[in-house]
Structures are given as C-alpha cells and as structure tokens.
Amino acid sequence: MLKLLHIIPSMSPSYGGPSHTLQQLARALKGKGVSVTILTTHHKKETTFKDQNAEIVSIPRLTDFIFYAPLMGPWLKKNIFGFDIVHIHSLFSFPAFIGGYYARTFKKPYVIRPFGTLDAESLRHHPIRKKIYFELFEKKNLQGAQWIHCTSRSEEEALRHLGLRIPTKLIPMGLILNLDNDKTSQARDRLDPQTFGKKKLLFLGRIHPRKGLDFLMEVISKLKQRRSDFVLLLAGSGEEKYIKTLQQKIEKENIKDHIIWLGEISDRLKKRELLKQADLFLLPSHRESFGLAVVEAMEMGCPVLISDQVALAADIQEAKAGIVLPLSTEQFSNVICDILNNPKARDLFGSQGIKLVKEKFDLGKNVENLIGEYQNILKNNSSLCPINLK
Known part of the structure; x- marks a missing residue:
C-alpha cells in the first residue's frame, strides 16, 4: 500500500481553499487504496481537525506567523521513515520548510504544491520579507522537490516567470462526482x-x-x-x-x-x-x-x-x-x-x-494521474528511499 504524508500549515476551515481541497484529495486517495496521513498545526483556541479519510497529526503552534510549531521537527525525525512520499502544500511556512528539510535529510522524495504562494500578486505582499525567506529557505526546498504540483495553467505560468527550472505536473484538483447520488x-x-x-x-x-x-x-x-x-x-x-x-x-x-x-x-x-x-x-x-x-x-x-x-x-x-x-x-x-x-x-x-x-475536474480521474506520478517517483528513486519496516 502506498503511504503518503501530506504536510499543510492548517486544516482549519478558516484557512480556506488549501484545507478544503486536501480533504477532497484525501477522500479520493483513500478510495484508491492509498494510506494518507496529514501533518498540520493548530492554535490553542482551535479544535483539533478530524477526518475519516486520513490520520490527522496536529501539532500545536506557538504563533500564527509562519505557523511555527517547533514540535513538528521531532515528530518528522521519528516518523518520516514510515512514508513513501511527502507531499507539501503551500509555502512560506514553517511546516513547508521543516517538511522539506527532513525529507532531504532522510532522502525521502517529496513534491510541493505552492497553492498560489508563488504567483506575482502573492509575492508582492511583504515583498522584501518574502524575497529574503525565499533565498534562505524556499529556493532549496523547491530545488529538492521531485516536481511541483500545479493545479492550473496560470500556476504553471507563474513558475516559469520566476525562472525556476523545476519539473511541473499539471494535475487539477476537483470533486469526487456522483458521491451523493443527487440526494x-x-x-x-x-x-x-x-x-x-x-x-x-x-x-x-x-x-x-x-x-x-x-x-x-x-x-x-x-x-x-x-x-x-x-x-x-x-x-x-x-x-x-x-x-x-x-x-x-x-x-x-x-x-x-x-x-x-x-x-x-x-x-x-x-x-x-x-x-x-x-x-x-x-x-x-x-x-x-x-x-x-x-x-x-x-x-x-x-x-x-x-x-x-x-x-x-x-x-x-x-x-x-x-x-x-x-x-x-x-x-x-x-x-x-x-x-x-x-x-x-x-x-x-x-x-x-x-x-x-x-x-x-473529476477528482476520481485526476487522482489516478497523481498516483501514477507518485509511482513513477518511487521507481526512479528506489535506491534512495529506504522505508523503515519496524
């Protein structure tokens, strides 16, 4: 069974699209027999998110600024060997940085889904801060990824404008159709x-x-x-x-x-x-x-x-x-x-x-393409990705 670790700053509904689409993705992956664990953070005032389609590991964060959760590092160090691939959602956050760092350290293949964090409008928000953060952390994170998961053509174009020479895969998000049988x-x-x-x-x-x-x-x-x-x-x-x-x-x-x-x-x-x-x-x-x-x-x-x-x-x-x-x-x-x-x-x-x-945007079909790309990663990296079987 393919075991995936998805890392995202927050699964709270207030976080908006990233958390919502990851819920849909987890459900579709589970339907294809894939094991999904979601590593995220929560604020002390938030209730811990639960999902029947994935195991949720939620680490308390000390601040909303970059979703800083220092205990996430020790958890990854202890558990990352139990997964085949790491899928990081969103950038300019501590979970993205620490997820990429431990994936590279322990030679686990990972992919990144920017979720709009690299488009021009987003980068104009606090531009100096983001430029420094990008050079210090995110550039290495992106360069170490197997590929970048883009969900739209405009997201692919934004990456090209940045001059990033990193492979991309265009796999849209969407919905699991006919789930409710028109009820x-x-x-x-x-x-x-x-x-x-x-x-x-x-x-x-x-x-x-x-x-x-x-x-x-x-x-x-x-x-x-x-x-x-x-x-x-x-x-x-x-x-x-x-x-x-x-x-x-x-x-x-x-x-x-x-x-x-x-x-x-x-x-x-x-x-x-x-x-x-x-x-x-x-x-x-x-x-x-x-x-x-x-x-x-x-x-x-x-x-x-x-x-x-x-x-x-x-x-x-x-x-x-x-x-x-x-x-x-x-x-x-x-x-x-x-x-x-x-x-x-x-x-x-x-x-x-x-x-x-x-x-x-039939996620049931699109997720088959995503699983195929995951499997290609494992074929190409079989000698670099030991899995702890303990």
Whole structure:
C-alpha cells in the first residue's frame, strides 16, 4: 500500500481553499487504496481537525506567523521513515520548510504544491520579507522537490516567470462526482423569506479581502439602481474584524436589504442544495490560485461569473462554461443584470459547466494521474528511499 504524508500549515476551515481541497484529495486517495496521513498545526483556541479519510497529526503552534510549531521537527525525525512520499502544500511556512528539510535529510522524495504562494500578486505582499525567506529557505526546498504540483495553467505560468527550472505536473484538483447520488433534496433548508420571489446571487467561500467582497458590495450598489428583485447570499466564515468592515461597507452603500448572511456551510448536501437554488454564482477574487467553489457551483449546474484573476478563468472561457470579466463594477453589474433577465443563457452556462467539471475536474480521474506520478517517483528513486519496516 502506498503511504503518503501530506504536510499543510492548517486544516482549519478558516484557512480556506488549501484545507478544503486536501480533504477532497484525501477522500479520493483513500478510495484508491492509498494510506494518507496529514501533518498540520493548530492554535490553542482551535479544535483539533478530524477526518475519516486520513490520520490527522496536529501539532500545536506557538504563533500564527509562519505557523511555527517547533514540535513538528521531532515528530518528522521519528516518523518520516514510515512514508513513501511527502507531499507539501503551500509555502512560506514553517511546516513547508521543516517538511522539506527532513525529507532531504532522510532522502525521502517529496513534491510541493505552492497553492498560489508563488504567483506575482502573492509575492508582492511583504515583498522584501518574502524575497529574503525565499533565498534562505524556499529556493532549496523547491530545488529538492521531485516536481511541483500545479493545479492550473496560470500556476504553471507563474513558475516559469520566476525562472525556476523545476519539473511541473499539471494535475487539477476537483470533486469526487456522483458521491451523493443527487440526494440534495434531503438537505433542503428553508431560506430566509426575504429570498422568496427574488433572484438569488451567491458567494460561497472564505470571507477574506482577497475574495473581492468589498468590490462586490459596490457592484450590488450599482445593480440596486437598476433592479430590486434580487438578494446576495453570503455563505462563509472569516475574521470578525474583516466581517465588521464589510458590514460597514454594506451600510454605507445602503444595500442591507439585499444582503443575507448565511455563515459557514460545511455540510456537503446543504451546500449542494444552496448551489442548486442559486441563479448565479459570483467570485470576484483579486487572486485565486484554483477556485474549488467555482467547480462546486458548476457541478450543480449553477452559472458562474468570476473575475479574470481566478486561475480557472481560461478553462471556463474556452469551454463557454461561464462568464469571465475584469474587476470593473460597471461590467459586473451590467452582466449580472443581463444574465438574470436571460434564463436560456443561465441554462446554457449551467450545462456547459457540468460538462467541464466532468471533463477536467473529476477528482476520481485526476487522482489516478497523481498516483501514477507518485509511482513513477518511487521507481526512479528506489535506491534512495529506504522505508523503515519496524
């Protein structure tokens, strides 16, 4: 049995996409007979994450800054021999650094999934600090990897722009399709009466500045000038400070009557039902290294409108599976108004979205490619990767 160690800074839902996609990946790998252990960290105020598809080893961290968890090193030193391959998720963190260090020390092959940490927008955030950290730690980490796991074409392009001569493998994340056998009706919840007879716009994801929610409130303000028969459903969790900032923005734009806060929706069936009821899914991100929520929306036939900063934008445009726009409030509000008036267009985008998910984002198929690449690593490194059988 193939034994994998996945290392990620956090599995908390508040960490967003990386933890969510790793949950999906663990489930798909388990379905193929692969043993998965996830090494992560937790803050003293957080409850320890549990997952039925993987063994979770969560080390307490002393600070949220680079997710510093000093006890992770001793754990790796003691246990890394029990795994065939190490898969590191995200960079510029202590777990990524220490995972790569011990993998190299004990000659365990490893791969890295940057999850957007190497794209231009991310590197512009604290650029001096990141440049120093990159030269001291991450360059050696990347150079020691067997290959870099990219989940989108834009992520591959970002690596090329950095001039990194490291092999890449493009293996998208996605969803395990047909998992619930269309049982969404069993999870139907009554929506707020405020939604009755209204067109439902939906944002589903982490409540975070990167998601463009401040921009979206300005779009809603413009849309309100043209029509009143709509509500924006906000489904997700985030830092209380930022949520308060958004609430102030909503008051300022005088759009409170058009906004409904749903909070975090972790139940898969409830999430699918919400997507099924929505008329249009919105993701106006300033930066998005993948966009699993977009895939979830398309799987349910919900038409999507996203910014051109979402990594899946090119795939969606090519497949005519949704609408991709620059971050212009005028363009967003105009297109939303038009698409809400055109049920045929919504149905067409919805059906094309379903087709695209089946073709490119079926995780059951994509994980077979990933396992094949893992096996190629072991074939090429059999003499360098002794496994402790004790």
